[in-house]
Amino acid sequence: xxxxxxxGVEVLCTEDExxxxxxxxxxxxxxxxxxxxxxxxxxxxxxxxTQLDMIYHDRLSGTTTWIDAIQAVxxxxxxxxx
Numbered sequence: 001x002x003x004x005x006x007x008g009v010e011v012l013c014t015e016d017e018x019x020x021x022x023x024x025x026x027x028x029x030x031x032x033x034x035x036x037x038x039x040x041x042x043x044x045x046x047x048x049x050t051q052l053d054m055i056y057h058d059r060l061s062g063t064t065t066w067i068d069a070i071q072a073v074x075x076x077x078x079x080x081x082x
């Protein structure tokens with residue numbers, strides 16, 4: 001059980017208080033997980049100039065270099081489910 005300080009004395013939290021605290025912790029964990037995935041994914045994409053060059057050459061040659069590069073990042077860092 002979790003405890004809290006009331007008037008300088010450590011007391012047990014009620015079941016409702018503990019449930020609320022644990023829910024807040026879970027929400028914060030989910031938020032951090034989402035931020036971590038977003039940061040990793042964003043940093044892994046090729047820079048925009050490179051992406052535009054890939055798209056240009058894909059259009060000329062009928063290749064899928066750009067979409068393959070983007071999909072590889074999405075596969076490496078999948079969006080968390082929550």
